Amino acid sequence: MRVLFKAAAGILLAAAAVLPVSAQELSIMAPAGPGGGWDQTARSLQNALQTEKLATNVQVTNVPGAGGTIGLAQFVSQNKGKADALIVGGYVMVGAILTNNAPVTLDQVTPIARLTGEYEAIVVPTSSPIKTMGDLVAQLKADPGTVSWGGGSAGGTDHITVGLIAKAAGVDPTKINYIPFSGGGEALAAIVGGKVTAGISGYGEFEQQVKAGKLRVLAVSSPERLPNVDGPTLKESGIDVEVQNWRGVWAAPDITDEQKASLISMIEKVNASKTWQDTLATKGWANTFLAGDAFADVLKQEIEKTTAVLKEIGLVK
Amino acid sequence: MESFDALLLGLSVAVQPQNLFYAFIGVLLGTAVGVLPGIGPALTVALLLPVTFKLDPGGSLIMFAGIYYGGMYGGSTSSILLNTPGESASIITALEGNKMARAGRGGPALATAAIGSFVAGLIATIALTFLAPWVVEIALNFGPADYFALMVLAFTTVSAAFGGSALRGLTALFIGLSLGLVGIDLQTGQARLAFGVPDLLDGVEVTTTAVAMFALGETLYIASLGSRMRETIEPVRGSLWMTAQDWARSWKPWLRGTALGFPIGALPAGGAEIPTFLSYSAEKALSKHPEEFGHGAIEGVAGPEAANNASAAGVLVPLLTLGLPTSATAAMMLAGFQQYGIQPGPLLFSTNADLVWGLIASLFIANTMLLVLNLPLIGMWVRLLSIPRPWLYGGILVFATLGTLGANPSQFELAMLAALGLLGFAMRYFDYPVAPVIIGLILGPLAEQQLRRALAISQGDPAALFESSIAIGIYAVCAIVLFGPVLWKLVQRKNGKTLPA
Amino acid sequence: MTSPTERDVRTPPDRAAYAVAALLAVLSGVIAWDAAHISSTVASYSRVGAAAFPYAIAGLVMACAIGTALAAWRGDFPDREPMEFGPVAWIMGGLVAQIVLVGFAGFSIATGVLFGLTARGFGGKPLWLTIPIGIVLSFLLYVLFSKGLQLSLPQGPLERLI
Known part of the structure; x- marks a missing residue:
């Protein structure tokens, strides 16, 4: 009977119309389709806000397309001065705005906080003759064309990181032989199968293969060594590059300072809550929380750095 | 037989009444969402995943498997009955399936799809159980050059299958290739044919195009006949169930579809669409009734439906053995695992054997549940077609736009739907086939990206395209497809036989 | 009214068929025009760049446009149902x-x-x-x-x- 009841409750949760008791309403835009990273972040945020009673009725809307720039444009045009609207986004959006030459940029929204982040890892198959980051850089310097890098889409975090590595190693960034793959699985298969020289992506993508002894980590893009990762940082390997693929949340343009402060304090409460911490643990997201003006400053530097490297790779004119 | 024992243990868990109940609910919910055009199994799973959070791991996996198979099957149902493919893997099903449904043979079409899916799912799950380690070794050897060869094979067989009037078929195919160019070029990040419109940067959505071409184009065409709408839809003519002849014509396509779907699904960039194209082409070439193709040939439903279900099980090969999510659906499955802190990968079979076998057993159960649930419902489904025409077509358009809006709630996407619907209508009016448009749209970008990837890795040396034995083998099959029939005729002629033209 | 062959003497030229051919030609032109405006400064080791496929497809579409025009001229464009x-x-x-x-x-x-x-x-x-x-x-x-x-x-x- 208890089981039946549990199941029935599950169905009710799924099928019943939830009647809101309106106290504080909030809408969160995920500028991506259901299921992806930004969508999961938005829905996790929704769950934490409601469970911790920080807001009573939170709606998530999905506006997919063009690396989040379509959602961003819609968010800015529809929510000017509204204190009850948030948009989720991340480092990928910084690149997408630049490569797509998007008319609406992150300057037009109000930074609230950076929530989570992931560092990039550079890997080779275990059977590869390349043993260290030094070996890879030596080959890159000798003949950049022979080093094929497998990673995500052109102009994305992976591509930007390769550009930064080339630049730091004194190699012309326009000469890198970067091979973009559309899905994580396809790239990973090509890397494990030895179809490309090296692979680059968020460390989480590689973790299982590394543990199983199929891939070797040459370096990670974090400021310090990562716990549970057997590999040096890029800086230790003599490459002065640090990249974090982060996700954060912004509010609408033209909100008052009080409204902004209250939103920041709400997200700070979320970050401190058990619900959110549990979510981070189950999803394997690292907490790189940074709120308000500190986030805004970091964001500004990131945009400048990214613009420079994308111009050098030749993706932005 | 270590794996066999483990499977039995998994099955014994899965057949507990409460788990059967979860499977039932999963199949029901999955089917309900899966019938929406544009919302395929991946999105269905994504939307329903939170529901499974509330259950224990075993029950959750079972409901999950049910949602997945339900989503797949729901897509076929709307393809056959309403000509609105629920997802890209069931586009081919609409070709013959909807023709059958309009001729009163919706019952056998739905039945062969359901049983074919069941048979394919069963065989493929068994193959997954016993062959996964070997299949994955071969799959990992596939590089961009080999994928390009596979695309060449798909193009070759497809143009052989759709070659009614060569000029018309090719024109439709090239229109599809043109649509496939729209958006950001993956290799260089450059926008093509986007004309500065941000909504076009991600390209033309395959499911939107399929729904527009099939459902909308057809609706407009029938409306344009006005008072002369001679075409009458008969809900049922003859048997609601498959006849002996239907069975005889279905079982071989089921097996061939499975044989194509499972290995291609296991390839990291194989996908579920290509095996359906290949299966359709193969069935048309091998059929004793090729003249029925295009007018409702049951083989054209049985083969592709088996192929897409087998490929769904194939996708689990790299996921479970390597932790590689090679499709959107597999990525969602990965998320499903992760909610219990489980990382699929090379170590999964040793560290979480019970859950893996639980999942495989769940697939068996969900597959069976789907059959049990859907066969009795066929009678009800086909009666949908007896709804008076104004309500029926009104409902089809409501469903088509609901699916489109659900996947991407934007006015632009609706406008694309309407514009492509007009194109589909014009093509139908001028008697162009519409299926090659979709095939070009799917295959064109894949072929282009794989070719350029292969050449970039080799630094521009075209010899790299013919270096691997896999690629050479696939090109050999292409040659047989192209020249085999001609040579065969020559041999026959030499033997003094004459062939009917 | 000129007709290419005796057989077609009574049928007027199929304007719609010529229109289809013209539309295909326009499509081909648009693709080629767009391809000409792709300027990639990204290193391309593949030699086949972002513009290669568009040019090839533009060529194929143009071939279809010519084929369609020929079919229209010969009068073997299929008959159509009158439309409401x-x-x-x-x-x-x-x-x-x-x-x-x-x-x-x-x-x-x-x-x-x-x-x-x-x-x-x-x-x-x-x-x-x-x-x-x-x-x-x-x-x-x-x-x-x-x-x-x-x-x-x-x-x-x-x-x-x-």
């Missing part, structure tokens, strides 16, 4: 109405109008009956998929009621 514009206009009107309405009136009203106009195109009951039925139907679907399954569908006055 009325019902098509009703349905296209429904689609356009939905696109316009969905932005501010929400999913249910916009889709209800589409339902009503489509039913009208197929000779259904009067609009004052079909549109409300469509709105009720769409609203039920909205509740089911949006509230039940968290699908984000466009909201309007009706949707905000619940």
Whole structure:
């Protein structure tokens, strides 16, 4: 009977119309389709806000397309001065705005906080003759064309990181032989199968293969060594590059300072809550929380750095 | 037989009444969402995943498997009955399936799809159980050059299958290739044919195009006949169930579809669409009734439906053995695992054997549940077609736009739907086939990206395209497809036989 | 009126077929024009750049345009059923109405109008009956998929009621 009841409750949760008791309403835009990273972040945020009673009725809307720039444009045009609207986004959006030459940029929204982040890892198959980051850089310097890098889409975090590595190693960034793959699985298969020289992506993508002894980590893009990762940082390997693929949340343009402060304090409460911490643990997201003006400053530097490297790779004119 | 024992243990868990109940609910919910055009199994799973959070791991996996198979099957149902493919893997099903449904043979079409899916799912799950380690070794050897060869094979067989009037078929195919160019070029990040419109940067959505071409184009065409709408839809003519002849014509396509779907699904960039194209082409070439193709040939439903279900099980090969999510659906499955802190990968079979076998057993159960649930419902489904025409077509358009809006709630996407619907209508009016448009749209970008990837890795040396034995083998099959029939005729002629033209 | 062969003497030239050929030629031109404007400064080791496929496809489409024009000239473009514009206009009107309405009136009203106009195109009951039925139907679907399954569908006055 208890089981039946549990199941029935599950169905009710799924099928019943939830009647809101309106106290504080909030809408969160995920500028991506259901299921992806930004969508999961938005829905996790929704769950934490409601469970911790920080807001009573939170709606998530999905506006997919063009690396989040379509959602961003819609968010800015529809929510000017509204204190009850948030948009989720991340480092990928910084690149997408630049490569797509998007008319609406992150300057037009109000930074609230950076929530989570992931560092990039550079890997080779275990059977590869390349043993260290030094070996890879030596080959890159000798003949950049022979080093094929497998990673995500052109102009994305992976591509930007390769550009930064080339630049730091004194190699012309326009000469890198970067091979973009559309899905994580396809790239990973090509890397494990030895179809490309090296692979680059968020460390989480590689973790299982590394543990199983199929891939070797040459370096990670974090400021310090990562716990549970057997590999040096890029800086230790003599490459002065640090990249974090982060996700954060912004509010609408033209909100008052009080409204902004209250939103920041709400997200700070979320970050401190058990619900959110549990979510981070189950999803394997690292907490790189940074709120308000500190986030805004970091964001500004990131945009400048990214613009420079994308111009050098030749993706932005 | 270590794996066999483990499977039995998994099955014994899965057949507990409460788990059967979860499977039932999963199949029901999955089917309900899966019938929406544009919302395929991946999105269905994504939307329903939170529901499974509330259950224990075993029950959750079972409901999950049910949602997945339900989503797949729901897509076929709307393809056959309403000509609105629920997802890209069931586009081919609409070709013959909807023709059958309009001729009163919706019952056998739905039945062969359901049983074919069941048979394919069963065989493929068994193959997954016993062959996964070997299949994955071969799959990992596939590089961009080999994928390009596979695309060449798909193009070759497809143009052989759709070659009614060569000029018309090719024109439709090239229109599809043109649509496939729209958006950001993956290799260089450059926008093509986007004309500065941000909504076009991600390209033309395959499911939107399929729904527009099939459902909308057809609706407009029938409306344009006005008072002369001679075409009458008969809900049922003859048997609601498959006849002996239907069975005889279905079982071989089921097996061939499975044989194509499972290995291609296991390839990291194989996908579920290509095996359906290949299966359709193969069935048309091998059929004793090729003249029925295009007018409702049951083989054209049985083969592709088996192929897409087998490929769904194939996708689990790299996921479970390597932790590689090679499709959107597999990525969602990965998320499903992760909610219990489980990382699929090379170590999964040793560290979480019970859950893996639980999942495989769940697939068996969900597959069976789907059959049990859907066969009795066929009678009800086909009666949908007896709804008076104004309500029926009104409902089809409501469903088509609901699916489109659900996947991407934007006015632009609706406008694309309407514009492509007009194109589909014009093509139908001028008697162009519409299926090659979709095939070009799917295959064109894949072929282009794989070719350029292969050449970039080799630094521009075209010899790299013919270096691997896999690629050479696939090109050999292409040659047989192209020249085999001609040579065969020559041999026959030499033997003094004459062939009917 | 000139006709290429004796056989075709009584049939007028197939204007629609020439129009199809012309449209294909325009498509080919647009693709080639766009390809000419792709300027990639990214290192391309593949030698086959972003513009290669567009040029090839433009060429193939142009070949089809020429083939279609030839078919039209020879008169072997297939015969067509005469078309009635009325019902098509009703349905296209429904689609356009939905696109316009969905932005501010929400999913249910916009889709209800589409339902009503489509039913009208197929000779259904009067609009004052079909549109409300469509709105009720769409609203039920909205509740089911949006509230039940968290699908984000466009909201309007009706949707905000619940």
